[in-house]
Amino acid sequence: MSEITLKSKKTKNNKIVIRKTPNADSRTKKDNCTREEVHEDTLQHIKDVQLGMNWLSTKVAQAGMLHxxxxxxxxxxxxxxxxxxxxxxxxxxxxxxxxxxxERHHLNDNCPVDVTLIDVLEMITDCVMAGKGRKGHINSNTLKLIDPTLLERAYWNTVKLLDEKVIVK
Structure with missing residues (x-):
């Protein structure tokens, strides 16, 4: 079995580079693949998810820094x-x-067209910290989303954001 490198590989365009892992799933595995290939592709898939989650967590941290x-x-x-x-x-x-x-986190006052789950997390965190810090409790009215489709739009925009970041080699 070949060794799996856990370093993040990025291109000049700051993309997340992953490799094909068809053998990590019975629906896509190639015929006659070995147990080692399944294991190797599974480890690679785990690494790829870690890269994506690390990138997303960096975006969340950046939102916090700019809040x-x-x-x-x-x-x-x-x-x-x-x-x-x-x-x-x-x-x-x-x-x-x-x-x-x-600012992107005032979703009920001016929701960006490209709203993401990062913006939703910032809004939640803002409301909890402001409520607890200012009055000692959360004001649930500030956490209500006026637009019922906002979360779905944030979900798909986050998918798009990550999709545009990933290159499969």
Whole structure:
């Protein structure tokens, strides 16, 4: 049996490179394949999933690092908070408009056409952390999704995002 390398192989275009693994499944295995080939393709498939999951986890971490960056690039947000702007007065500001159009996680206010599960995870995390950190409990109203098709669209956009990242050699 040949050795499986667990290093990530990427092309110049920063793609995830995987190899064909038809023998990892009875529906696609070639005729007369050996047990070693099944084992090798299964190990390779596991490695390929790890590469994909690592890439997705990096995207989630990047979303976390960039979270609410529009609150700290100027004094606008702090001024709004210090001036006690609330509700409609807050939501009608230029800053709010900019915030929901530059940040991807306000899915009920301005859902990106290419919304992904990464955006959904950021919204969930934002709502939980804001609720717990500000009031000591989660406000379930902030977690309600207005658009019932949003999760399905996020699912398929995430599939597309990962599909475009992967090259089979």
């Amino acid at each position: 609410d960056h529009t609150k700290i690039i100027s004094d606008e947000y702090i001024d709004l908070v210090m001036n006690d702007l609330k509700d409609e007065a807050f939501l009608s500001t230029d800053w709010w408009f900019k915030h929901i159009h530059e």
